[in-house]
Amino acid sequence: MAVDTLNEPVFDRSTVFQNVRRRAWVTVGFPVAILMYLAYTWFAFGVPDLLAKARPERAAILATDSVAYKVHVTKLLRRDLMEVSVEGERRATYETDDLPDWVQVDGTDAQVDLGQGYTVSITGKVMEFDVPDYGLIKVTATDTGVRTQLPPGPVPDWLTDNPKRFDARPTLDRRVQVTRTKIEVHNFFGGWENFWFPFQSELHGMPFSQLWALALSGERIDPLQSNMSLILHEFLDNPDWQHGEVFMALFETIMMAVLGTLTAAFFGLPLAFLAARNFTPSRFLRFGTRRLFDFLRGIDMLIWSLIFIRAFGLGPLTGALAIAFTDTGSLGKLFSEALENIDNRQVEGVRATGANQIQRYRFGVIPQILPVFVSQVLYYLESNTRSATVIGALGAGGIGLMLVETMKTSRDWENTSYIIILTIVVVILMDQASGWLRRRLIEGK
Structure with missing residues (x-):
């Protein structure tokens, strides 16, 4: 029986060999390149000298x-x-x-x-x-x-x-x-010494059960204030731990993050319409707005903070402005991309009802970008709570400044741990709160 060889595929052995050799070079060469890069950075960054100078006993x-x-x-x-x-x-x-x-x-x-x-x-x-x-x-x-x-x-x-x-x-x-x-x-x-009350306080060393009974007792230790007020006063004014000042600094940090993030969202959304291709026909206006976003987010938040500290002095306002300027560029870019990806059929449907321009935006555009708007703003709020701590360390105030002050002494590391733990707790609470808001506003749960 004759064999038809016209339709059989013809294999070029040299081409196959070249492909196999190329893949072998990629398989071996890529890990080798990574190892060479890591070896270069190991010596370029002076890791051996750093390890030689390390003092693990000091860390312990x-x-x-x-x-x-x-x-x-x-x-x-x-x-x-x-x-x-x-x-x-x-x-x-x-x-x-x-x-x-x-x-x-x-x-x-x-x-x-x-x-x-x-x-x-x-x-x-x-x-x-x-x-x-x-x-x-x-x-x-x-x-x-x-x-x-x-x-x-x-x-x-x-x-x-x-x-x-x-x-x-x-x-x-x-x-x-x-x-x-x-x-x-x-x-x-x-443990942490004198955490609840000062050493010389008459409440020092009292168990919780005794403090609870004292708070409910009608017989006052100090005739000028109730026992509950005395306990709260002794706790907040503890000179070693400064609970009252720490809580106020935490509040400043949260307000710094909230004010900066909301300001960025307030200005970023209108500017996003100017940067969106399907809402702004002027190429010159779109180009200028997008470059404004690049300028605002291209300069790091810490640099903005240093600039505003020089301009306005120390204080939470400088931190809020630094967050607002940086996030206006970031949120504006994200919102403009969300606007460019909306479904125009929903906008046309609202237009068919005879709605004016503002109503078309309100009922045809905003509902489509609301999930992106809410999720991004809440995410940046969580992130800015951490960033506000770093900005505060530069002089903007808040808990960051107190953290740096405790680290400078090199002897109050328990106070440093206390502030770090409180900061982590605040970030966790902000994460839980933002998740709850996201579910309520987006999913309706």
């Missing part, structure tokens, strides 16, 4: 300080005075007859039990630190510095010994320091 100390507090047992050698205080604060100093049970003070000497076998003895100008599995460390403060006697063997890395200063931290929650002017012992405890 700061992380510990953000979730714990320390009680200082301090002997001031020049005044021959022993003090026990929370975080070394004068206004949080324990009275002699109300010391913690792990501190025993005898005149100007003290015995400190740090737990798990760690003990410190302070006698005169001599400090003895007993460390399990290492031995007894004896440090004497002199007129020129310190003199140290260590157990035999290598010096551990948790100990710093020089003629001017002795510093030992065998664990994260225990530390001893000696200089020629003072001997100091730090004992760490989990």
Whole structure:
């Protein structure tokens, strides 16, 4: 039987081989190119030097300080005075007859039990630190510095010994320091100290049940105000945590984001009609409006904030203006694209009823772009709540400024954690609220 070979496909082996080789080069070359790029950035950005300078032990100390507090047992050698205080604060100093049970003070000497076998003895100008599995460390403060006697063997890395200063931290929650002017012992405890009420407040240390009973009691602690008012006043005016000022700063941040976003939406929507091809026949007007959007959103929000700070000074208004200018360009572009994608048949249907221009926009255009308008405005509102925090750190006020102030001291990291947690909570609440509004306005639920 004859075989018809006219309709059979003819394979070019050289073409097939070239295609296979090209795909092989792409399969191998693309990952190799990525690896080469990553290797280049690794050295171009100085990552090895950065890792060499990294101090993970410092990060661990700061992380510990953000979730714990320390009680200082301090002997001031020049005044021959022993003090026990929370975080070394004068206004949080324990009275002699109300010391913690792990501190025993005898005149100007003290015995400190740090737990798990760690003990410190302070006698005169001599400090003895007993460390399990290492031995007894004896440090004497002199007129020129310190003199140290260590157990035999290598010096551990948790100990710093020089003629001017002795510093030992065998664990994260225990530390001893000696200089020629003072001997100091730090004992760490989990939690945030004096979070609810100041140390000297008569409400300090009260359990919640007792506070609740006190709030409902008719017998007033302060004759000039109710117990509930006293509790609220002591909480908000806490000098260590400044709850009242923090809440006011959070309110400023939220108002900054809301005012900036609504202003951007108010100006962005009318300008979007000028930038839409199917609403503005003038090519020159469309081009100018679109370039205006590019200009507004092309300059970062932080740059706008710096410009307005120079122009109007510090304050929430500068942050709101920065958000408004940037988002006017972004929202205007999004709205103009939504307008260009509307269904003209709905507009023509409204026109057929004899509606005027405004009515055609109201009933033929706005219902079509309303889902985009609402969803985008609410999304930008959520995002701007976070952005307002960063802008506030530059001087616009709000919670961002307070966050930077707590970080500058390098000792109030628990306050920093508190502000960060509150900011996250506000962002979560804004997300939930915007989701609820989106469902009500768009889906009708």
